[in-house]
Amino acid sequence: MNTNFDSxxxxxLEGSASGKEPVPKDLxxxxxxxxxxxxxxxxxxxxxLQKAAPSPQFxxxxxxRLLQRAQEPGEADxxxxxxxxxxxxxxxxxxxVLVLGAGSVWAAQGSxxxxxxxxxxxxxxxxxxxxxxxxxGRANLHLIFADRRLGEVERLKENQDELQALILQEVxxxxxxxxxxxxxxxxxxxxxxxxxxxxxxxxxxxxxxKIHDRLPPRAQQAVLRxxxxxxxxxxxxxxxxxxxxxxxxxxxxxxx
Amino acid sequence: xEKELQDLIRRAxxxxxxxxxxxxxxxxxxxxxxIYVRVGRPDVAEDLTSEVFLKALESIRTFDYxxxxxxxxxxRIAHDRVVDYFRKAGREVxxxxxxxPSEDSSSDHPAGLxxxxxxxxxxxxxxxxxxxxxxxGRTSREIAKxxxxxxxxxxxxxxxxxxxxxxxxEKSE
Numbered sequence: 503m504n505t506n507f508d509s510x511x512x513x514x515l516e517g518s519a520s521g522k523e524p525v526p527k528d529l530x531x532x533x534x535x536x537x538x539x540x541x542x543x544x545x546x547x548x549x550x551l552q553k554a555a556p557s558p559q560f561x562x563x564x565x566x567r568l569l570q571r572a573q574e575p576g577e578a579d580x581x582x583x584x585x586x587x588x589x590x591x592x593x594x595x596x597x598x599v600l601v602l603g604a605g606s607v608w609a610a611q612g613s614x615x616x617x618x619x620x621x622x623x624x625x626x627x628x629x630x631x632x633x634x635x636x637x638x639g640r641a642n643l644h645l646i647f648a649d650r651r652l653g654e655v656e657r658l659k660e661n662q663d664e665l666q667a668l669i670l671q672e673v674x675x676x677x678x679x680x681x682x683x684x685x686x687x688x689x690x691x692x693x694x695x696x697x698x699x700x701x702x703x704x705x706x707x708x709x710x711x712k713i714h715d716r717l718p719p720r721a722q723q724a725v726l727r728x729x730x731x732x733x734x735x736x737x738x739x740x741x742x743x744x745x746x747x748x749x750x751x752x753x754x755x756x757x758x
Numbered sequence: 759x760e761k762e763l764q765d766l767i768r769r770a771x772x773x774x775x776x777x778x779x780x781x782x783x784x785x786x787x788x789x790x791x792x793i794y795v796r797v798g799r800p801d802v803a804e805d806l807t808s809e810v811f812l813k814a815l816e817s818i819r820t821f822d823y824x825x826x827x828x829x830x831x832x833x834r835i836a837h838d839r840v841v842d843y844f845r846k847a848g849r850e851v852x853x854x855x856x857x858x859p860s861e862d863s864s865s866d867h868p869a870g871l872x873x874x875x876x877x878x879x880x881x882x883x884x885x886x887x888x889x890x891x892x893x894x895g896r897t898s899r900e901i902a903k904x905x906x907x908x909x910x911x912x913x914x915x916x917x918x919x920x921x922x923x924x925x926x927x928e929k930s931e
Contacts, residue, residue, distance in 0.1 A: 508913035511920070512898050515891070540917070543924040544892065550873050551893035556790040560804050565782055568811055572773040685846065738805050745847045 507533070511540055518544075563730050570671060570727070614657040615665055637683045641695060644680035645702055648673045652706060655721075656713055666717060667724035674731045677703070681735060685742065693746055696739050703736040767823045782811060785829055788886075789836050791893045795877050795885055796840045806843060810836045829904040833886050876926040884919035887912055 510526060514537060529537065610619035610626065627647055634640055651673045658666050677699075684695045710729045714722055769777035789810055794803035813835050821831060877885060883905075890896045890904060898916065902909040 508910070508917045511917050512913045515916075516897065519895075539924050540920045543920050543927065546873055546927075547877070547888055547920070547923065548892040550877075551791055551795075551889060554791050554794045554893070555787060556800075556804065556807065560807075561783075561786055564786065564808055564811060565779060567808070568778060568782060568815055569775050571812060571815055572775065572778055734805070734808075737801060741801065742846075 507536075511537065514541060515544055563727075566727060567731070614654050615669065616658075616662070637687060638691060638695070641680045641683040641687075644676040644683070645698065648676035648680065648702070648706070651676065652709055655717075661718075663718040663720040666721035670721070670724040670728045673706070674728055677706075677731070677735055681739070689746060693743070693749060696743050696746070700736060700739045700743070703732045703739065707732045707736065764823055767818075767821070767828065771819050771821070778815070781828060785832050786811070788829065788889055788894055789832055791889045792833060792836050792885060793840060795874060795889065797843060798874055798878070802843065806836070806839045809839050813839070827904060827906045829890075830906050833882070833905075837882050873923070873927065876923050879926060880919050880922060884915050884922070887915045888919050891916060 510529070510533075514526070518541060610622040613619040613623050627643070630643055631640060634643060651669050655666050655669050655673075658669070681699065684692060684699060687695060707729060710725050710732065714725045714729075717725060766777050766780060770781055786807065790803055790807045793806045793810070794800065797803055797806065810832060814832055821828075826834075877888070880888070886905060887901055890901045891898070896904065898909050898912045901907075902912045905912070907915075
């Protein structure tokens with residue numbers, strides 16, 4: 503590669519960007535032709551690339567999501583915390599079960615944030631996640647937990663807007679984790695899960711729209727973020743379905 | 759300047775909101791364009807751009823500024839995401855001219871050859887240089903600093919990229 507011509511091209515590009523004469527005078531006619539061709543291509547590239555910009559709504563949404571994610575402990579920290587906490591969670595659960603009877607865990611499933619049995623409910627969820635190692639089982643659990651969190655948001659009182667925002671963020675987290683697990687499944691197991699994911703996210707959007715006006719302003723912001731995430735998840739899952747292609751026909755046992 | 763940059767990264771590693779925003783805003787356009795050029799669909803480009811920045815946030819604490827500039831690190835993550843996207847979709851990553859077995863890899867181009875299709879055939883580094891130059895309006899000197907290369911290397915990449923594009927576009931006419 504002619505390093506001199508690399509520099510001539512670069513200076514010409516700078517020149518054309520600042521409105522100066524882009525082609526130097528001391529070039530051969532062949533070099534002039536080559537340079538003009540490259541400058542024309544550069545113009546075309548510039549036009550195309552400047553059109554290919556992300557929408558301002560997307561840029562703002564992603565920034566908000568990143569900052570929100572940054573407020574939580576990192577994945578590694580979270581994992582360490584879970585690892586450190588699970589023996590305590592199991593111990594606490596077992597103690598409660600012994601003291602209150604086995605029905606307490608069942609009873610805790612209907613509890614909401616701020617209620618006595620709620621920590622037991624959350625501990626039992628962590629234990630379930632710890633016990634179940636199969637990705638399908640884990641994805642299933644995350645989808646169930648996302649549904650539960652949504653139900654809990656509705657039960658919170660008006661002055662608990664901070665908690666509502668936090669729990670809505672957990673809905674997004676659980677669905678994110680479910681999606682990560684689903685997208686790693688073998689294609690033959692993926693389709694049914696994706697269909698369920700699509701339906702869940704449609705239902706979540708409907709639910710979030712319904713509760714939006716009933717919640718205090720601070721929680722409404724969180725609802726809008728959760729809605730945007732649900733919409734994007736839904737579109738992404740639909741695309742994944744398309745990419746999987748049509749379902750293969752079930753084997754026909756009647757064939758000779 | 760160098761010290762300011764180091765300080766910015768250190769703050770970002772502590773999840774300082776302003777530092778994270780500054781890094782994000784400085785790079786989001788270029789990363790989106792880089793992905794868009796490779797996948798050709800705005801919806802997929804948005805999804806993969808989200809994944810790149812969420813992944814970057816997860817691993818920023820272990821990012822070593824002295825080893826590699828932030829933009830080059832983000833482009834690397836973006837490249838991996840794009841490859842992963844093509845793999846999951848069961849499609850082959852387009853072979854770049856100069857990376858594949860021969861330039862004949864361009865012979866299967868679609869009837870209406872577009873500039874984006876031609877850009878897909880550039881190497882990852884060539885794409886990055888063109889995006890920063892023409893999408894972001896950076897000079898060669900700035901690009902060299904952003905990508906951790908010499909100015910001469912950036913000029914050579916720019917020349918090779920434009921020459922390849924011109925050749926591919928001429929073929930299609």
